[in-house]
Amino acid sequence: MTDMTADKPAASTGPARSLLKVGERTRKRNAAEKRFRMLGLAAVVFGIVALLGLMTSILSNGLSSFNQTYIALDVYLDPAKLDKNGNRAPEDLRKITTFTVQPLILSAMQTMLEERELAAEGVNAKQAAALISKEAPAELRRYVIANPDQIGETVSFDLLASGRIDGYFKGRVTMESAALDRNISPEQLMLADQLKQAGLLELRFNWAFFTAPDASDTRPEAAGLGVAILGSAYMMLIVLVLSLPIGVAASIYLEEFAPKNRWTDLIEVNIANLAAVPSIVFGILGLALFINFVGLPQSAPVVGALVLTLMTLPTIIIATRAALKAVPPSIRDAALGVGASKMQAIFHHVLPLAAPGILTGAIIGLAQALGETAPLLLIGMVAFVREYPGAPPEGFFDPASALPVQVYNWTQRGDPAFIERASGAIIVLLVFLLIMNAVAILLRRRFERRW
C-alpha cells in the first residue's frame, strides 16, 4: 500500500511538486493558522492586561490611604475655657462643644509657629489652624472628658492634618490645584512644607482607617472602616451559622434520601435557577419581606445577613452535593454492611469524608456574600452610620454598614479624597477575599482525597 502511493506522488494534483517547497495554498493556510493563534494569544493577553489594569488602578489610588498625615501640636488645655466652674465635674465637661475647643487649637498653632519662628507669608492664624482637620476639636473634646485631671496642663497631641494637606503629601493636591481651590491656598501648602522640615508633620501608618467610623463629607481624613468591618463580620457570622447547616441538610436530603420524582426535580431546577437570579432581586425580596412585612429594622446586619443567606444557599448546596457525590458508594455500602443505619452511614462516614469539599464551597460562598453590594443598598445599609453596633445578639439589630456598601457610599461623596478612601477600602475587601480563597485552596490541597 505505502509503496504504491509512494511511486506516484501527487499524480492527481497536476505538475510534480517538491516536498521542500511550500505551495501557495499551504502558505495561505499556515498564515491563517498563525493569525488565528495570534488572535487567541491576543485574547489571553487582553484578559491579563485587564486584570493588571484593574489591580493597578485600585492599588495606585488606594495604597496611600494606609498612610495619614499627622501634625504634632502642644495644646494648652485652658481651664478658663474648658471648665468655667472649676469643679472638673463630668456632667459639666460633657457640655463642652467643639466650638469651645477650636480656639485652643488656634492659639496652640499660633504659639507653635512663633516659637519655631515659622512664618508663611499670606497665612493668618485661622488659615494656619485650618491645616488641622475639623475632626481635631472632637478628638480634643473626647480627651478632655476622659482625662479631666489634665485640664490646665499642656498636652502634646498628634492631630490629623486636613484632607487637602494630606492630599498634598500624597501627590493628590498640587500648588496649581490649590490656587484654584477654595479650601486651601498655596501659602498654606508652603507652611505645611515648613512644618514637615521642622519635623512637626509626618506621614504615619493609618491605624484609624481600620477602626474609626465613617466621617462626614467635610472630613475625609477621619473616615474609617470600623463600623463597616464590624457590620460585615456580623453578617458573615449569621450567614455562616444559617446557610451552612441549612445548605448541608438540604444537600444531604437531595443527594441521599430524596426519591426520584417530580417534586425532587422541581426542587433541583429551582436551586439551579436561584443561583442565577440577579442579586438585586434578592434585595427586593429582603425589602418587601423582612423589612416591610416582618418589620425588622432597616440597615440592620440581621436583615442583610438573611438576604445574603438566601443568596449563598444555592452555591453551598451545589458545592456540597458535588462533595457528597465524590464519596464513593463503597463507603456507604461498607457502613450499611456492618449494621449502621442509613443516617449513621451518612453522618458518621460520608459527611466527614465530604467535609473538606463542603467547607471549601462554604468559604467560596461566603466570599461571594462578602463582596455583594446591590441587595444591601436596597435594605438601607447605605445610611450614614457613625455609631458602632452593640455586642451580639442585640448588635445584630443595630444599624451598621458593610465593606462594599461603604465603598459605594464613599464614591458618592464630593471630595476627591473619598476616592482614595474607597480604593483603600477595596484593598481591605480584596485582602479579606484573598485570605478566604487561600484558606479554601489550602483546605482542598490538604484534605481532599481522590478516590
Add this chain to the structure above:
Amino acid sequence: MTPGVLVILVLVLGGIGFVLGRRRALQSAAREGLKLHSLPGYYGQTVALFTVVPALFLMATWLFLQPIAIENSVSSQIPDSAVAEGSARSLVMVDVRRIAEGLDSLAEQGALSEQVLLDMRADLTNVRSRLAEVGVALGSEVSPAVFEAAKSYRGIEHTASSIRTVAVLIAALVFGAWAWMRIKPRMRARNVSETFVKALLMGSSLVAILTTVGIIGSLLFESIQFFKLYPATEFYFSTVWNPQFRGGSDFGFLPLLWGTLYVSFIALLVAVPVGLMIAIYLAEYAGSHLRSFAKPAIEVLAGIPTIVYGLFALITVGPFLRDWIAQPLGLGTSSSSVMTAGLVMGIMLIPFISSLSDDIINAVPQAMRDGSYGLGATQSETIKQVILPAALPGIVGAFLLAASRAIGETMIVVMGAGAAARLNLNPFEAMTTVTVKIVSQLTGDTEFASPETLVAFALGLTLFVFTLGLNVLALYIVRKYREQYE
C-alpha cells in the same frame, strides 16, 4: 427578652435536655435490668430535638405572623374619619408605626416614664415636637385617633412580645419533658431521632422553594399594587421616564430597556469573542507553562466583587474614555456612559464565558479532533470547522447565561452608566438601566404606598421574568447538548 437571647436560652435548654435524657435512659435500663434498644446518646438526642425544634419553629412563625395580626387589629381601631381625603389606611398605619417607635425611644431614653406615656394625649401635648426630639420626623400634626392607635399598637406589641417569650419557653419545656417521660429501655430512640432528623433535612430543602415563592410573591403583590395606580400599557410602551416626588410621574419602561440592552450588547461584544478565544487558546494551543499561569489569572477576574469593577469604571475607565475618545471625537463629555459600563461589564464576563466555553470545548470528543487532523486539517481549521460547530449549542447556552448576568448586573451600571433615562444611539452618552432605577427608586426613605416606590417592584418583576427566561432556555440548551456526547 429579645429573640436572640431567647434562641440562646432554648439552645441551652436543649443541651440540658440531652444530658437529662441520656441519664434517664441509663438509669432506667439499670433499674429494669434491660439492655437499651439504642445507644444512650440517642435518647439524649431525642429529648434535645424535641426541646429545641418545636420551640424555635414556634418562635419563627410567631415573629412572622405577629406584625400582621397587630396591624389588622390596630387598623380596625382607626375610624374612617381619621383617614384623610386622598390618603389610604395603609399610609395612616405607617404613621402609627412610626409614632409607636418614637414613643419607644422616648421611653428608652428615660425622658418619659411609662405612666406619663399612657396619660399623654395628642390634643393636649405637642406630640410632633416631642417625637422630633428623638429623631422621628412626622409629616403633619398627629390627630388624637392616630395617636391612640399608636399607643394601643405599642401596648399590643409589648404584650405580644412577652407572651411570645413565655409561649416559646413553655413549648420547649413541654415537648422536652414529654420526650423525657417517654424514655424507657424498649423505646426505639434511634429510629425516633432519625425520623425527626430526616424531616428536618427535608424541611431544609424546602427553603429553596420558599425563597422562590417569596421572590415571586413579593414581586407580584407589589407590582399589582403598582399597576392599580399606574396603567400597565403606559408603563411598558411609554418612552418617557420622569419620576416626580409629588405625584404626576411618568414611568416609561422603554428608555430603561434600551439602556439595559445597549449596555449588555456592548458587554457581550467584548466578552464573547475574548472569552471564547481565551478558552480555545488555553485548551488547544497554550503550553502547560502559560496555562498554569493564565488560567488562574483569568479565574481571579471571576472572584472579584462587582463593586470593584464599578469603582474601576468610575475612576479609571470612564475618565479615560472621556478624555481620549469621546471628547476628541466630540461625542460627549460625560465620564459615565454606555461604553464605560459595557466595557467594564465585558471584562467582568470574560472569565464567565471562558470557563463555560472551556467545559464545552473539552466535552467535544478527542476522536473528532483526531479525525480532522487525520484528514490533514490544520489546528485552526479543526477548531473552526469541527470543534466550534459541535460545541455551538453549548456556546449559545453560555452566551445566554452571560446575557442574563449582564442584564441583572447592578453595581457596574450604577457607578458607570449614569442616571439619565434616554433613548439614544451614541454609546458615549450616559444612559440608564432597569437595575439602576430599581436602586434609585428604593434607596433612601421608602414610603411603600406611592407609585414612585412601587414602580421598582414592577421593574424587578420584569427583570426577574427576563433573566429567568434566559436562564431556563440556556440550561435547557446546555443540558440537552451535554447529553449528546455522554
